[in-house]
Amino acid sequence: MPVKRHASRLRHWPAAFGLTMLALSGCSRPALPKPVEPFVATPDAKFRYEVPEAAPPIVELPVVQTTRFDNGVELWFAERPGSAYVSLSFASRGGTLKACDSAELVQLTARMMAEGGLVWTDERKIDFAELRGERVRFAANHEDVSFGITALSEDIDPGLVILSRTIQHPLLDAGSFDRMRLAELEAQRSRANRQNFMFKLAATAALGETLGGRLVPADFARIKSATVADVRRCYKELLDPEKSVVVVVGDVSFEQAKDAARKHFATWVHSKQPATVKPLSAPWREHPTVSFISMGESKQTDLMLLQPAPSLSVEEDEIAFGLLARLLAGSLAARADVRLRHQAAVTYGSSFELHRARDLGLLSVSASVERSKTGVATEELISMLAELRTTEVTPSELENAKAQALVSVSRSAASNGAYANRLRELFVEERSPDTLEKIPARIQAISPSDLRRVAQKYLRPEAVQVAATGDPTAEDKLRFVGPVENYRVQEKD
Amino acid sequence: MAGGKIDWTGLRARTAARALAVCTASFFLLRFPEPAQAGPHHPVTYELANGLRVVLAPRAEDLDAYVLVKYDAGQIHAPADYKGLPHLAEHLTYHGSRHIKPLEYVKHLDRVGAGYNGMTLMESTVYFISVPPNALKLALWLESDRMAFALDGVTEQALEAEKKTVENEWEERNSLHRMIWRRKEAALYGENGPGASDPHEVASVKAVTLSDARWYIQSTHRPDNATLVLGGNFQVDEARKLIERYFGSVANPRLPKLEASFPPPKLCGAHKLHLGHVYIDDPLVTVTWPMRPAISERDKRAQLALAFILDDYLRNLLVSAERPVATSVDTDVLLYETHGLLDVGISFHAGMPFVSVEKVVLKTIATLAENKLSEPELRRYKTRWRLQSDIAAGDGLGRVLEILDGNEPDRAKAVVNGLTSEDIQREAQKIVSVNKQLTTFAEPLDRSRVIVSEIDSEDPCR
Numbered sequence: 001m002p003v004k005r006h007a008s009r010l011r012h013w014p015a016a017f018g019l020t021m022l023a024l025s026g027c028s029r030p031a032l033p034k035p036v037e038p039f040v041a042t043p044d045a046k047f048r049y050e051v052p053e054a055a056p057p058i059v060e061l062p063v064v065q066t067t068r069f070d071n072g073v074e075l076w077f078a079e080r081p082g083s084a085y086v087s088l089s090f091a092s093r094g095g096t097l098k099a100c101d102s103a104e105l106v107q108l109t110a111r112m113m114a115e116g117g118l119v120w121t122d123e124r125k126i127d128f129a130e131l132r133g134e135r136v137r138f139a140a141n142h143e144d145v146s147f148g149i150t151a152l153s154e155d156i157d158p159g160l161v162i163l164s165r166t167i168q169h170p171l172l173d174a175g176s177f178d179r180m181r182l183a184e185l186e187a188q189r190s191r192a193n194r195q196n197f198m199f200k201l202a203a204t205a206a207l208g209e210t211l212g213g214r215l216v217p218a219d220f221a222r223i224k225s226a227t228v229a230d231v232r233r234c235y236k237e238l239l240d241p242e243k244s245v246v247v248v249v250g251d252v253s254f255e256q257a258k259d260a261a262r263k264h265f266a267t268w269v270h271s272k273q274p275a276t277v278k279p280l281s282a283p284w285r286e287h288p289t290v291s292f293i294s295m296g297e298s299k300q301t302d303l304m305l306l307q308p309a310p311s312l313s314v315e316e317d318e319i320a321f322g323l324l325a326r327l328l329a330g331s332l333a334a335r336a337d338v339r340l341r342h343q344a345a346v347t348y349g350s351s352f353e354l355h356r357a358r359d360l361g362l363l364s365v366s367a368s369v370e371r372s373k374t375g376v377a378t379e380e381l382i383s384m385l386a387e388l389r390t391t392e393v394t395p396s397e398l399e400n401a402k403a404q405a406l407v408s409v410s411r412s413a414a415s416n417g418a419y420a421n422r423l424r425e426l427f428v429e430e431r432s433p434d435t436l437e438k439i440p441a442r443i444q445a446i447s448p449s450d451l452r453r454v455a456q457k458y459l460r461p462e463a464v465q466v467a468a469t470g471d472p473t474a475e476d477k478l479r480f481v482g483p484v485e486n487y488r489v490q491e492k493d
Numbered sequence: 494m495a496g497g498k499i500d501w502t503g504l505r506a507r508t509a510a511r512a513l514a515v516c517t518a519s520f521f522l523l524r525f526p527e528p529a530q531a532g533p534h535h536p537v538t539y540e541l542a543n544g545l546r547v548v549l550a551p552r553a554e555d556l557d558a559y560v561l562v563k564y565d566a567g568q569i570h571a572p573a574d575y576k577g578l579p580h581l582a583e584h585l586t587y588h589g590s591r592h593i594k595p596l597e598y599v600k601h602l603d604r605v606g607a608g609y610n611g612m613t614l615m616e617s618t619v620y621f622i623s624v625p626p627n628a629l630k631l632a633l634w635l636e637s638d639r640m641a642f643a644l645d646g647v648t649e650q651a652l653e654a655e656k657k658t659v660e661n662e663w664e665e666r667n668s669l670h671r672m673i674w675r676r677k678e679a680a681l682y683g684e685n686g687p688g689a690s691d692p693h694e695v696a697s698v699k700a701v702t703l704s705d706a707r708w709y710i711q712s713t714h715r716p717d718n719a720t721l722v723l724g725g726n727f728q729v730d731e732a733r734k735l736i737e738r739y740f741g742s743v744a745n746p747r748l749p750k751l752e753a754s755f756p757p758p759k760l761c762g763a764h765k766l767h768l769g770h771v772y773i774d775d776p777l778v779t780v781t782w783p784m785r786p787a788i789s790e791r792d793k794r795a796q797l798a799l800a801f802i803l804d805d806y807l808r809n810l811l812v813s814a815e816r817p818v819a820t821s822v823d824t825d826v827l828l829y830e831t832h833g834l835l836d837v838g839i840s841f842h843a844g845m846p847f848v849s850v851e852k853v854v855l856k857t858i859a860t861l862a863e864n865k866l867s868e869p870e871l872r873r874y875k876t877r878w879r880l881q882s883d884i885a886a887g888d889g890l891g892r893v894l895e896i897l898d899g900n901e902p903d904r905a906k907a908v909v910n911g912l913t914s915e916d917i918q919r920e921a922q923k924i925v926s927v928n929k930q931l932t933t934f935a936e937p938l939d940r941s942r943v944i945v946s947e948i949d950s951e952d953p954c955r
Contacts, residue, residue: 029574029700033748035644035707040591041744042641048592054605054628082554084883133877150884179817186820189774300664332599342596345657348665368665400603407606407625414556415887 057406059440061413064423064433065254069266072242076423076433077257078249080416086250087416088159089148090167090265091424093243096217097142097357100234103217107140108184108226109234114138114147116180117171121161125171129162131155136166142215142357143312144428145238150417153251157260160246164264172235177228184223192218194293194302198467199355199364201291201487202306206362206465207282215355236273245427249420281359284308286463288482293469301374301470301477302366305381308458309354309361312429318356319405319442320450321363321458325352326401327393327451328384329365333400335384336367344380346373358429361458371470375477378466382481385461392448405443409436535903536722536896537729544717545740549732550896555725555889557608560632561621561897562640563720566713567614569687570753575705576687577659577698580613582710584655586620587611589646590638598635605631608890615687616755616829618713619897623890626726630735636721637739640714647707659698669772673935676947677781680766680931681758681834712751716743724893757832758783760929762953769938769948775820775840777935778850782858782924784833793828794908795916799861799924800826800835802874802917806857811839811850818845828898835924847934855930862921865914878909 062078069075096103114136117127128135131151138147147166151159196216204212213219246265248257309325310317329336329352336350350367369377412422426435466481468474475484536550571578589595602609605628611620620639622632678686721740723732760783787793804824811819819841827834841850866874882902885891892902936948 030572032572032575032705033708034704035711036746036748039644039707039711040642041746042742043744044591045742047738048634048638048642051601052628052630052634054625054631057606057625058627083887085880085887132880133873134880150880152880152883179815182817300661331603333596333603338596341658341661342654345654346661348658348662368661370661370664396600396604400600403604403606405606410556410606410625414889415884417884417887 056403056444057410059406059410061410061436062249062419066433067258069262071266071268072240072244073261073265073268074245074427075258075261075265076245076247076427077254078413078419078423079251079253080249080413080419081251083251083416084153085416086151086153086156086159086248086252087148087420088151088156088163089146089247089420089424090163091144091146091245091247091428092239093144093428093430094238094240095141095143095145097214097360099238101230102219102222103140103214104184104188104219104222105226105230105234106145106238107187107217108181108223109231109238110138110140110145110147111184111187112172112176112180112231113166113170113235115183116176117173118165119169119171120165127176129165131158131162136162141428142355144424146424148417148420156248156250156252156256157263160260160264163246164268167239168268168270170235172228172232174228177231181223181226185220188218188220188223191216194295194469195304195366197293198291198302198304198469199306201293201485202304202364202465202467203362205289205291205467205485206285206306206308207360211282211360233273236271239270240272241268241270245424247420247423247427249416249423284460284463285465288462288464288466290478290481290484291465291467291487292475292478292484293467293487294472294475295469296471298469298471299371300368301371301377301468301474302368303374303378303381304364304366304467305378305385306465306467307363307365307385308460309356309363310454310458311361312356312358314361315431317454317457319439320446320454321361322354323398323401323405323443323446324388324393324451324455325354325363325365326404327397328352328388329367330401330404335397336365336381339380339384340367340369340377344373344376346370346377350381363458371474374468374470374474375480378468378478378481382461382464385455385459385464388455389452389459389461392452395448398446398448398451402443402446406440409439409443412436535901541716541737541741543741543743543745545743546720547736547740548720548722548896549729550722550724550893551727551729551732552725552889552892556625557623557725557889558626558629558632558727559621559623559722559724559890559893560629560636561619561722561724561893562636563722563897564618564713564715565616565718565720566751567617569615569755570713570751571687571697573685575697575701575709577694577696578701578705578709579618579713580694581655581659581698581701582706582713583611583613583618583620584659585647585651585706586639586643586710586714588651588655591642591645592638593635593646595646595651601631601635607632619894621890621894623725629723629727629732633735633739637743640716640719640740641743643710643714644707647703647710649703652701652703652706656698656701660695663695669770672770673768673777673779673933676766676768677779677931677933680764680933680950680952681760681781681783682756683759687755709751711746712748715745715750716740717745718750720897722893722897724896725889755829755831758834758929758931759954760931762929763951764929764931764953765949765951766931766933766947767949768933768935770935773935773937776843776845776847776937777838777840777933778847778854779836779838779933779935780851780854781834781836781931781933783927783929784835784920785923786830786832787828790904790908791912791916792920794905794912795920796828796833796835797826798874798878798909798912798917799920800824801878802866802870803835803837803858803861805874806861807837807839807854810853810857811841818842819850843937847936851932851934858921859925862918862925865918868914871912871914871917875909875912879906882906882909 065077067075096106100106120126136147136149149159200216203215246261310321329350340347347367347369352365355362413419536548538548540546608623624632807822819839821840823838825836
């Protein structure tokens, strides 16, 4: 990377900060007025001491109707009257974890399909089709590739035309290849943020290079060396009508959706290439490690702790484990926030994420903590994982976690797009369309002993994989966890 | 490579060259009728005897009920040398009150699966809660206790705890984007302006005393300085009764409200700011123009339309072109009582001179000032806006936040429908004729530095 030095007017914030501190400490600030006593002017009342009752959230979801066309493509549909628009999407099972030569190639192929041009109904080659300013969006996920477009309700047919041409007749030619490759490189760069890099390092430490690379695609060389032939081959492997779904959610009728989807998807024939990659799985590393990324002077250390979690194929554990994760780091009243933010005041907050695929489940817990407290905070987080294995959670903690989980189910239908996305996930996970309806009862049935059971089955605090980013002085504070591997921020490619 | 013209079907065939103006006419616009207008759904506004303004905007289709309280006190109300006080005060009011012990606020809300947050903005501080409809009473109880009894929770212990939390928050969010924006704010409003806090904010928070915090909260968190907005799924009659019960008796303190005004940017001409930072991957150019405050809804919608169309033009020129030179275009409009800001940011490939990108941006807005939009372009904008508006209407909280800002979705639709090309051109002309802007260049620096460095600047005011 070229280094540019400019003339003498380079100014540095640390100097300004130091001077400011000096100024503030040395000079007197203007005194502020005093508050008026009594501080509280409002008369008290008995009713203000009464906590209003609120029943657990009620979950009401739009009914899902489905049908299957002769070529295997399914239609999943939910009517939402009064929403004025319709969310149209398509997904095919087979994503970055398993399909094609690499995750990067899957992403490039999906981009070429959505943005690299298509053959229109009159055989013209066009760059893109636009529907009232909307274009097809795409995503290359772990277990599927998906494409979507939003349309006004009366535009369902043209919307599905555009979607179907994108899926079935992408150009995939040399004309746009370089532009698409450049765009994908740019997208990779913007995804190469700290959180993703930390996750990649921790996952690689836990499960090995192959899975780490598949989970967080970041191989620029792979994109640079890809050819149009690679993309065409990947396209053939990626899509399978027998494993595909069209999802329609919005203010249209099932009959309208069915007629339009049948017209544009039911005759689709795709000569599929057999998958070249076998399903991935790897044993969890037996001992803990730390991946430390030195970033230069920083007052905070970003921490991420990685643990095993149930995969999608273990349905019986997923609800309980999800509640466990919420209870640990799902809100300001969760254990991690209570201890690290409210009591110790070393962080602004913590969070969790569940990463799940058919053969894989991971739980990441993250927090940004004061540099000097890096070791203490990490130790506290690890001890919380251990506690969940040995001690049952309290009824009130479980009740809170359940309430959040129920509302989360409810909010999956907050908008057409959100519900369409949730239905897509169910299809990709090979669940039935009525799965969501059954979740509230399953949530309510969970007991504290269920949480302890899944904690004992999955959590491995003695083999925690830690990734951290921060000041080099924070590295030493993590040596108590295990061997430390040091990384520097990647140079620009 | 297929040749071909850009034809009326709205599908852009591949061409060897791109025209400056966007000239696709959407096939679907021409073949399908304009979408039907939604029915009116106007919020109801009234005021309690204590001065609390109430806005009720029910919407039965929403899953949740939303309770928002906006206090007309934000960053600009911070006394000199106390820049961090508004943000610290926001944190303190979550720490507990007379009837709600520390941490119980969040526990009560977690129990019902609520979403919640607080924001300290330039001119206001906003607290919001989204709850299942059967928990509306809980949300109103919590917010009324904050308004009336928060000071009972402001103790030395709370103060020390929240000072640390604010500092942690500032450190965690000290992102590149924020650092660049803060430097721009300093260039726009001066080093002692409301937004240019950074190290000042943290230092001032450390020095705040218990008396300072109590005085500030007492002066600002009061019914005659607040607006309560209820949105989403709730029953209007029941809500009115609950509001009267919980908020009706909240008294105002016997001291004056804090008044402040947000002066417009101090720009004298074409200002330039040249920054460097180690985390910058692609060079970035932003151009920020001050705008006069909108005096009508029509003005405001014309300003927003200008931003939308400018963004579109620049994307077509720089990102979607046959040979793209930029990776992204981001356009923001910030509207305040005394002024507005139109900000365009372009990330581009290394090797392009900064000034070339700046020239494209300035030329594009000049084009919009010199030429009216064609009718098809205007129609295209309106249709796209309508679709985006309908999608946004599905976001209950977003809709209520718009209402809090005085934007009524249904009224907005009518105004946008009535916009003319002249309206938009006029807004562009206002900007161009004033001839004041701040251009910021940001480029990658040596990795041994982790701070935003000002490399150079031009200030015509000096």
